[in-house]
Amino acid sequence: MHVSIVGSGYVGTTVAACLADLGHDVTNVDVDEDIVAAINDGESPIHEPGLADLVAEHAGDTLRATTDYDAVRETDVTFLALPTPSEADGAIDLAYMEAGATSLGEALAEKEGDHLVVVKSTVVPGSTEEVVTPAIEEASGETAGEGFHVAMNPEFLRMGTAVEDFLDPQKVVFGAREPAAYDTLGDVFAPLVEESDAAVVETGLREAEMIKYANNGFLAAKVSLINDIGNICKEFDVDAYEVADAIALDDRIGGRFLRSGIGYGGSCFPKDVNAIIAAARDAGYEPPMLEATVEVNDLQPERLLGLLDERADVAGERVAVLGLSFKPGTDDVRKTRAVPVIEGLQERGAEVVAYDPVATESFAEHYPDIEVEYADSAAEALDGARAAVAVTDWDEFAALDSEFDAMATPLVLDGRHIVERRDGIEYVGLTW
Numbered sequence: 001m002h003v004s005i006v007g008s009g010y011v012g013t014t015v016a017a018c019l020a021d022l023g024h025d026v027t028n029v030d031v032d033e034d035i036v037a038a039i040n041d042g043e044s045p046i047h048e049p050g051l052a053d054l055v056a057e058h059a060g061d062t063l064r065a066t067t068d069y070d071a072v073r074e075t076d077v078t079f080l081a082l083p084t085p086s087e088a089d090g091a092i093d094l095a096y097m098e099a100g101a102t103s104l105g106e107a108l109a110e111k112e113g114d115h116l117v118v119v120k121s122t123v124v125p126g127s128t129e130e131v132v133t134p135a136i137e138e139a140s141g142e143t144a145g146e147g148f149h150v151a152m153n154p155e156f157l158r159m160g161t162a163v164e165d166f167l168d169p170q171k172v173v174f175g176a177r178e179p180a181a182y183d184t185l186g187d188v189f190a191p192l193v194e195e196s197d198a199a200v201v202e203t204g205l206r207e208a209e210m211i212k213y214a215n216n217g218f219l220a221a222k223v224s225l226i227n228d229i230g231n232i233c234k235e236f237d238v239d240a241y242e243v244a245d246a247i248a249l250d251d252r253i254g255g256r257f258l259r260s261g262i263g264y265g266g267s268c269f270p271k272d273v274n275a276i277i278a279a280a281r282d283a284g285y286e287p288p289m290l291e292a293t294v295e296v297n298d299l300q301p302e303r304l305l306g307l308l309d310e311r312a313d314v315a316g317e318r319v320a321v322l323g324l325s326f327k328p329g330t331d332d333v334r335k336t337r338a339v340p341v342i343e344g345l346q347e348r349g350a351e352v353v354a355y356d357p358v359a360t361e362s363f364a365e366h367y368p369d370i371e372v373e374y375a376d377s378a379a380e381a382l383d384g385a386r387a388a389v390a391v392t393d394w395d396e397f398a399a400l401d402s403e404f405d406a407m408a409t410p411l412v413l414d415g416r417h418i419v420e421r422r423d424g425i426e427y428v429g430l431t432w
């Protein structure tokens with residue numbers, strides 16, 4: 001099939017390269033000329049394991065990119081993989097969706113025959129019908145269900161394992177109103193569904209939109225619940241990881257997402273939980289569980305710094321921060337827990353020296369107002385430090401050993417259950 005993907009960021013590039021790999025002919029449309037040039041040069045514009053190989057293999061053949069929306073007319077289906085950021089109050093900002101839908105509509109105005117538009121971005125219930133569809137109708141002069149059709153297909157891939165997750169999903173969700181839309185989506189995903197054990201969920205547009213928020217809300221709440229339990233554990237000198245391992249044996253609970261610590265970050269959980277809370281409030285419902293999810297998450301960095309305060313006054317002292325990315329395996333620093341930790345340390349007058357195996361550059365670019373010293377290795381960060389705070393569970397932090405000997409005082413606060421306890425360090429876990 002001929003498929004176009006509008007927006008070529010983390011999701012758009014991954015989906016495009018994977019669909020090309022599954023045998024489709026794919027065109028990426030993006031406003032960013034550097035991204036377009038990179039893809040056409042056979043290079044991935046983002047860092048994701050396996051993606052560079054797929055882009056290199058298919059670019060110039062069944063994968064291409066352009067800034068020209070007219071290219072969508074040569075395709076049967078267009079996925080919108082545009083940003084859906086937060087407004088100041090956490091509500092979803094649909095401006096990129098509206099702009100993209102308008103440009104798409106203008107291009108479709110001159111297309112003969114059917115076209116399926118699929119919202120891939122994470123949007124609150126009603127957005128596809130009430131914002132995206134009218135924008136396309138207005139710009140194209142066509143009516144949804146006649147000149148073009150609309151569907152919603154949320155994405156569940158994770159950063160760091162995006163290619164693997166997209167190609168081997170547990171489910172694919174097709175939201176639509178017309179049987180023909182399910183059929184077309186079925187054709188796009190057929191090679192993937194045949195190769196994986198993915199369940200196919202056919203549902204309505206609003207249900208598909210909500211499934212994405214329910215998925216992320218549930219997982220974020222699971223992290224906050226184990227953090228809440230972990231904070232209780234700490235008060236009673238109980239190891240929350242031993243507790244988690246035991247409750248995980250109950251398959252109604254399951255073992256995933258039970259790692260307590262400094263909380264969730266990233267471009268999805270914080271944004272999506274806040275967006276669905278804001279949408280619920282707007283509709284007249286205050287969701288206490290999701291509000292508590294955010295509250296507990298905001299508490300964790302301060303809990304860790306509180307444990308530091310009980311042991312050391314870091315004013316004027318060098319403190320090492322280990323990890324800047326929001327999780328291991330990525331250089332993504334959006335909503336990383338490193339920010340509240342560094343800010344909290346600086347409020348206490350500490351001189352922060354930070355180290356991350358891959359995310360230093362993106363952190364410095366993303367947070368130009370945060371002034372810290374960046375180290376080239378964990379050993380360099382630890383050298384002369386009064387204390388160390390582990391923020392990201394990079395494997396290499398588990399292997400640290402004699403590096404701690406160079407600290408001024410070997411006080412190690414672990415926010416991720418990653419540092420190995422050893423003789424000679426004062427080890428403090430957040431929930432264990």
Ligand SMILES: NC(=O)c1ccc[n+]([C@@H]2O[C@H](COP(=O)([O-])OP(=O)(O)OC[C@H]3O[C@@H](n4cnc5c(N)ncnc54)[C@H](O)[C@@H]3O)[C@@H](O)[C@H]2O)c1
Nearest residue numbers: 007008009010011030031032081082083084100121122155
């Ligand atoms: N990143 C993830 O892990 C993930 C996973 C699942 C769902 N999502 C959702 O997918 C959506 C996209 O997220 P992302 O992380 O890929 O975003 P991103 O910021 O990485 O990429 C968005 C791309 O859209 C382009 N763009 C902006 N305006 C445009 C326009 N008018 N026309 C064409 N291109 C335009 C940007 O240049 C950028 O390349 C969001 O709704 C997000 O919540 C993200």
Ligand SMILES: O=c1ccn([C@@H]2O[C@H](COP(=O)(O)OP(=O)(O)O[C@H]3O[C@H](CO)[C@@H](O)[C@H](O)[C@H]3O)[C@@H](O)[C@H]2O)c(=O)[nH]1
Nearest residue numbers: 155156157158159223257258259263264265266268326327
């Ligand atoms: O037991 C756990 C598991 C995760 N986390 C933290 O939770 C955050 C999110 O982790 P993860 O879900 O692995 O990363 P994302 O790439 O943000 O993926 C989430 O967000 C995506 C965007 O919506 C969805 O597509 C994915 O399904 C969903 O897992 C990170 O800060 C993790 O450190 C914990 O603290 N404890």
